[in-house]
Amino acid sequence: MLVSLNWLKEFVDLPDNLTPNEIGQALTMSTVEVEGIKSQAELFAQMVVGRIVELKSHPNADNLKIALTDIGQGNIVQIICGGTNLFVGMLVAVALPGAKVRWHGQGDLVSLAETTIRGEKSFGMICASNEIGLGDLFPAAEKEILNLSSTDAKPGTALKDIFGFDDVILDIDNKSLTNRPDLWGHMGIARELAAIYNRPYKELDLGKIEKKSEQKIKVKIKSPTDCRRYLGVVITGVEVGPSPIWLKKRLESVGQKSINNIVDLTNYVMFETGQPLHAFDLKKISGHQIIVRKAVIGEKIVTLDNSEIRLDENTLVIADNKKPIALAGVMGGQESGINQNTTEIVFESACFNPITIRQAARNYNLRTDSAVRFEKGIEPERAEIAMRRILFLLKKIQPNVRIGDINDVYKYKNKPVEIKTDLNFIQNRLGFNITPEDISNILKRLGFVVKIKSKKFTIIPPVYRSLADVTKPEDIIEEVARIYGYDKFKPDLPVVKLTSPQKSILKSNENKIKKLLAYGLGLYEVINYSFTNEKYANLGYDFTTMVNIKNSISSEFTHLRKSLLPGLLANVAANEHKQKDFGLFELGRVFMADRLSEFRRGGNLTGELIWQPYYLAGVFTGKKEQVFFQAKGAVEAICNHLKLSNWELVPGGDDVLANKNILTLQVNNNIVGKVFCVADDKLKFFDISQFVSAWEIDFEALVKFITTGYNYSPLPKYPAVIYDLAVVFPQDVKWQDIEKNIFTASDLVREVNLFDIYVGDKIGLDKKSIAFTLTFSDPNKTLQMKEVEKEVDKILKKLNQQLQGVLRS
Numbered sequence: 001m002l003v004s005l006n007w008l009k010e011f012v013d014l015p016d017n018l019t020p021n022e023i024g025q026a027l028t029m030s031t032v033e034v035e036g037i038k039s040q041a042e043l044f045a046q047m048v049v050g051r052i053v054e055l056k057s058h059p060n061a062d063n064l065k066i067a068l069t070d071i072g073q074g075n076i077v078q079i080i081c082g083g084t085n086l087f088v089g090m091l092v093a094v095a096l097p098g099a100k101v102r103w104h105g106q107g108d109l110v111s112l113a114e115t116t117i118r119g120e121k122s123f124g125m126i127c128a129s130n131e132i133g134l135g136d137l138f139p140a141a142e143k144e145i146l147n148l149s150s151t152d153a154k155p156g157t158a159l160k161d162i163f164g165f166d167d168v169i170l171d172i173d174n175k176s177l178t179n180r181p182d183l184w185g186h187m188g189i190a191r192e193l194a195a196i197y198n199r200p201y202k203e204l205d206l207g208k209i210e211k212k213s214e215q216k217i218k219v220k221i222k223s224p225t226d227c228r229r230y231l232g233v234v235i236t237g238v239e240v241g242p243s244p245i246w247l248k249k250r251l252e253s254v255g256q257k258s259i260n261n262i263v264d265l266t267n268y269v270m271f272e273t274g275q276p277l278h279a280f281d282l283k284k285i286s287g288h289q290i291i292v293r294k295a296v297i298g299e300k301i302v303t304l305d306n307s308e309i310r311l312d313e314n315t316l317v318i319a320d321n322k323k324p325i326a327l328a329g330v331m332g333g334q335e336s337g338i339n340q341n342t343t344e345i346v347f348e349s350a351c352f353n354p355i356t357i358r359q360a361a362r363n364y365n366l367r368t369d370s371a372v373r374f375e376k377g378i379e380p381e382r383a384e385i386a387m388r389r390i391l392f393l394l395k396k397i398q399p400n401v402r403i404g405d406i407n408d409v410y411k412y413k414n415k416p417v418e419i420k421t422d423l424n425f426i427q428n429r430l431g432f433n434i435t436p437e438d439i440s441n442i443l444k445r446l447g448f449v450v451k452i453k454s455k456k457f458t459i460i461p462p463v464y465r466s467l468a469d470v471t472k473p474e475d476i477i478e479e480v481a482r483i484y485g486y487d488k489f490k491p492d493l494p495v496v497k498l499t500s501p502q503k504s505i506l507k508s509n510e511n512k513i514k515k516l517l518a519y520g521l522g523l524y525e526v527i528n529y530s531f532t533n534e535k536y537a538n539l540g541y542d543f544t545t546m547v548n549i550k551n552s553i554s555s556e557f558t559h560l561r562k563s564l565l566p567g568l569l570a571n572v573a574a575n576e577h578k579q580k581d582f583g584l585f586e587l588g589r590v591f592m593a594d595r596l597s598e599f600r601r602g603g604n605l606t607g608e609l610i611w612q613p614y615y616l617a618g619v620f621t622g623k624k625e626q627v628f629f630q631a632k633g634a635v636e637a638i639c640n641h642l643k644l645s646n647w648e649l650v651p652g653g654d655d656v657l658a659n660k661n662i663l664t665l666q667v668n669n670n671i672v673g674k675v676f677c678v679a680d681d682k683l684k685f686f687d688i689s690q691f692v693s694a695w696e697i698d699f700e701a702l703v704k705f706i707t708t709g710y711n712y713s714p715l716p717k718y719p720a721v722i723y724d725l726a727v728v729f730p731q732d733v734k735w736q737d738i739e740k741n742i743f744t745a746s747d748l749v750r751e752v753n754l755f756d757i758y759v760g761d762k763i764g765l766d767k768k769s770i771a772f773t774l775t776f777s778d779p780n781k782t783l784q785m786k787e788v789e790k791e792v793d794k795i796l797k798k799l800n801q802q803l804q805g806v807l808r809s
Contacts, residue, residue: 243258564588
């Protein structure tokens with residue numbers, strides 16, 4: 001928001017020795033963030049009034065003239081100019097070398113230098129109004145030079161002095177105003193400066209409204225929760241036309257272009273008070289009645305920006321007897337707008353529900369100055385102040401207008417907010433001693449009513465701060481602190497008792513497993529959204545056990561996931577065209593609507609939440625005969641890396657994504673995970689062309705089985721003996737059973753490692769050959785080969801008896 005320092009000074013007399021930078025710093029430290037400060041005078045640097053003393057044709061250009069120009073103190077300079085309205089004796093705006101202008105009013109500012117044009121020297125530039133930023137104040141035809149002859153200024157007079165361009169503009173960050181609806185106008189910023197510098201605040205000059213017309217607009221509020229107050233007044237004898245220069249200049253200073261005198265007045269009062277207003281053409285209001293109501297489904301309105309909008313039933317509109325004529329608080333309708341032929345108008349000043357206006361502005365993508373202010377929450381009392389102010393100003397620029405009665409429909413008024421606190425509370429929160437008198441003085445400067453009795457305070461905020469801004473004792477602390485001065489606070493460190501944080505087994509092992517999977521196994525980590533949608537019901541998931549999101553941001557995000565695997569398979573589908581044979585993993589929360597968990601804060605039970613454990617899942621893509629073993633190997637590596645005991649992968653289990661090959665991970669007979677190949681129809685659902693295996697583990701449950709102690713044994717003194725075997729088994733024998741029987745058969749076996757599986761005609765179609773390496777060792781001696789072979793015979797006998805295994809010849 002742009003704020004004019006000259007405008008502020010109409011409300012408060014600031015100390016003479018203050019610089020604009022000091023004012024900006026004071027506001028930043030106490031109230032709002034001033035992002036920049038611009039001086040109008042700097043825009044007109046090196047620009048003076050000149051008088052044309054002689055005009056000659058340019059010898060080398062038919063459309064150019066040589067103007068000998070007096071720029072003051074007897075200096076006559078030659079300037080080449082293409083203006084069509086030049087004449088001898090004309091007073092013009094001269095931009096001297098070093099000034100910055102816009103060529104023909106377009107593009108960026110260009111710094112002038114003495115130059116030569118078609119062989120003739122030119123000292124500066126004789127300017128059109130739009131070339132020096134005055135196009136809105138002094139509109140002119142193309143190639144017409146700004147004529148200053150009516151000013152009677154002397155040559156050499158600085159251009160800024162002719163028009164009074166001595167203002168300084170503060171650029172305030174809108175985000176810092178969000179919680180302060182009273183600051184969206186110069187009146188509110190001026191109140192703050194009056195409090196900061198302890199200066200008297202001058203109230204607006206509202207004058208007296210003399211009724212000269214019997215006409216009155218009828219007002220009916222059908223939606224009082226959306227419109228608390230509505231003021232309407234009829235003015236006749238209006239002449240719509242250009243605004244006076246003072247009004248144009250003031251609006252231009254805050255970035256608002258002039259439109260016409262009536263619209264300019266509504267904008268002027270809005271920038272002054274923060275209260276938006278609107279003007280209707282009375283003749284275009286059917287029945288001379290204003291109705292504030294909700295729109296009817298199917299109603300349409302063409303807004304002032306020429307957009308046709310189909311309204312919904314939640315939109316608040318200003319209507320007449322037949323149709324909507326404005327989007328309440330957002331934008332007026334084109335049909336009821338004023339124009340050059342308008343002679344009778346209706347001024348509107350109202351108080352609307354901020355939520356209603358915010359929703360309408362968002363729904364129809366109309367972020368207007370009016371909507372921005374209303375959505376912050378404006379107190380109803382300001383509507384009357386703004387109405388009286390605009391009528392006062394209208395009489396100032398058009399004394400002959402006739403003003404009717406103000407129809408003020410006020411549905412319900414604010415109850416005064418009363419805040420009680422005490423000196424001890426304030427001092428404890430501030431961290432230093434401050435007297436009751438100083439507290440009272442600060443609050444009174446801010447417009448608060450303060451009563452003190454026995455160090456207890458009863459405080460009533462001003463109406464413009466009481467809606468949702470200052471409502472509790474903590475708000476009083478902020479008010480006192482910021483005006484007292486944050487820079488006056490002593491930077492004393494508070495005494496804080498530090499305790500060692502409780503170690504999280506989940507977090508420490510999370511990082512350990514991520515390193516294993518990424519660095520050790522070469523998998524890529526992904527992080528997916530926790531959302532899913534009902535299309536995954538086609539995979540077989542029961543959506544009645546999923547958490548439904550009431551206010552989902554998209555049709556793609558309607559539920560919370562209960563498995564990580566659909567997201568990982570979607571990742572495979574998105575990336576398999578770029579890379580073959582890869583693995584992915586994810587560690588994240590899943591959500592179970594059919595189970596609740598305790599929610600604790602500070603060690604105390606505060607309620608229940610849906611169950612949302614951490615899951616760890618992964619996928620592998622590649623050849624059919626490899627991917628299952630890759631997934632199985634990953635799960636085995638995880639269990640071994642966490643040094644789990646009593647875990648096993650047991651054949652069987654179920655998952656909606658799996659084919660027949662599935663293993664269940666059990667720890668201490670508790671099911672905590674699964675490994676499987678993804679079924680072909682599920683791969684087709686995701687449009688995946690490769691074979692994919694998957695695994696998923698309840699990681700939160702898994703880490704509970706980690707034992708904190710470790711068993712250490714000394715390094716073996718005697719060498720181990722390595723022995724390879726190839727044994728033929730029936731096709732349905734599982735490696736897990738083979739491994740278990742080997743360890744049962746011999747106490748000297750330390751490791752068993754599978755290294756080959758063969759299936760073919762040479763051993764029979766119903767057979768398979770399993771090749772593995774055995775590692776033998778004895779802690780007390782070096783094993784002899786005869787002793788090892790004796791152990792091998794025991795193993796072969798055990799495998800034959802239990803699994804029909806036969807040594808492959």
